[in-house]
Amino acid sequence: MKIGIVCYPTFGGSGVVATELGKALSKKGNEVHFITYSLPARLNVFSDNLFYHEVSVKNYPLFHFPPYETSLTSKLVEIVKFEKLDLLHVHYAIPHASSALLAKDILLTMGIKIPVITTLHGTDITLIGSDPSCKPVINYSINNSDGVTSVSESLKNDTIKLFDIKKDIKVIPNFIDHNIFNKSKKNIYRERFCKNGEKLIIHTSNFRKVKRIQDVVNIFCKIKKTIPSKLIMIGDGPERANIESLTRTLCSLKDVIFIGKVPDVENVLSDADLFLLTSEKESFGLSALEAMASSVPVVSSDAGGLPELISNGKSGFICKIGDVDDMVEKSLYILNDDNLSNFKDESFNRSKDFNINIILPRYIDYYDQIINDAN
Numbered sequence: 363m364k365i366g367i368v369c370y371p372t373f374g375g376s377g378v379v380a381t382e383l384g385k386a387l388s389k390k391g392n393e394v395h396f397i398t399y400s401l402p403a404r405l406n407v408f409s410d411n412l413f414y415h416e417v418s419v420k421n422y423p424l425f426h427f428p429p430y431e432t433s434l435t436s437k438l439v440e441i442v443k444f445e446k447l448d449l450l451h452v453h454y455a456i457p458h459a460s461s462a463l464l465a466k467d468i469l470l471t472m473g474i475k476i477p478v479i480t481t482l483h484g485t486d487i488t489l490i491g492s493d494p495s496c497k498p499v500i501n502y503s504i505n506n507s508d509g510v511t512s513v514s515e516s517l518k519n520d521t522i523k524l525f526d527i528k529k530d531i532k533v534i535p536n537f538i539d540h541n542i543f544n545k546s547k548k549n550i551y552r553e554r555f556c557k558n559g560e561k562l563i564i565h566t567s568n569f570r571k572v573k574r575i576q577d578v579v580n581i582f583c584k585i586k587k588t589i590p591s592k593l594i595m596i597g598d599g600p601e602r603a604n605i606e607s608l609t610r611t612l613c614s615l616k617d618v619i620f621i622g623k624v625p626d627v628e629n630v631l632s633d634a635d636l637f638l639l640t641s642e643k644e645s646f647g648l649s650a651l652e653a654m655a656s657s658v659p660v661v662s663s664d665a666g667g668l669p670e671l672i673s674n675g676k677s678g679f680i681c682k683i684g685d686v687d688d689m690v691e692k693s694l695y696i697l698n699d700d701n702l703s704n705f706k707d708e709s710f711n712r713s714k715d716f717n718i719n720i721i722l723p724r725y726i727d728y729y730d731q732i733i734n735d736a737n
């Protein structure tokens with residue numbers, strides 16, 4: 363198959379899923395073309411059948427907003443036509459789905475048929491997509507894509523609740539490559555920061571309000587009163603300065619280490635002791651799956667798809683959004699030396715249900731079905 367993948371090229375979950383999917387498809391012999399505005403953060407390998415096409419946006423003094431959608435659509439028309447693609451798979455509806463549909467219409471005038479699959483990732487539905495400034499376009503894009511997938515049942519239900527959906531939405535959960543994430547990697551961060559045997563706690567996010575990172579800091583400060591520990595914060599984003607300032611007032615910056623965006627999250631997670639994810643919305647929680655694959659139990663909120671991922675009481679605990687005291691209690695239970703290794707094993711075991719070799723064939727079957735239906 364010749365597949366075009368459109369995604370955000372950032373460290374965000376949708377970009378990571380799209381990039382890892384493209385890499386895995388190319389390893390299976392498919393030709394994969396990434397069409398994005400810069401090189402995807404996780405696109406660290408190249409092979410004969412993996413290509414990257416940059417979308418460059420023309421600017422002009424008249425433009426207050428550079429017309430990215432127009433440039434993306436034109437690039438899609440060019441690449442589908444000249445590379446003779448069989449399918450476009452766009453990740454994150456805004457603005458990728460509507461650009462792909464317009465490209466499809468333009469290509470049809472040239473006698474070229476290209477089916478479009480849109481994968482919904484979360485905030486494209488629950489936060490931004492349902493805003494009146496986007497809603498009619500997203501509604502149209504979902505109903506007119508040839509195929510639509512969602513990363514969790516919860517996101518599928520939210521989509522049906524928030525929009526007027528006429529299209530069947532197929533749930534294909536996110537996946538993990540256990541060759542990259544596992545507990546056997548050397549964790550230099552533990553060696554460096556937990557010299558006195560402190561427990562290692564991790565949080566990863568894009569530091570947006572929706573992640574409720576103040577809860578992570580509050581939980582950590584309370585855990586630390588009972589169990590010596592360190593907290594590593596991975597990622598960056600608009601809330602980081604506020605969170606660093608909160609950390610300074612609540613506990614010491616020596617105990618909470620902000621390491622920013624790192625390309626090798628797997629080395630920081632490897633065999634850490636606890637992962638905290640306190641989000642208000644979380645359609646899937648790829649960062650929690652990465653933790654579990656690294657044998658790290660998770661204490662999370664009950665937002666979105668998290669209960670579909672974490673088996674409560676086994677690979678971690680699910681608590682009500684914002685219930686910091688319950689999250690502290692559950693964290694202390696996991697970190698207790700009598701319980702920790704069991705939770706670590708269960709986390710790893712649960713992550714195996716999402717192994718790439720189980721999920722990838724579901725995408726490939728869906729691609730086949732959509733291509734057949736379109737012809």
Ligand code: GMT
Nearest residue numbers: 374375376483484643644645646647648
């Ligand atoms: O807002 C984010 O957290 C980033 C966003 C994205 O752009 O990728 O993440 C969403 O997609 C991920 C991959 O499918 C999911 O694991 C995240 O749960 C989801 N984030 C939210 O729903 C808030």
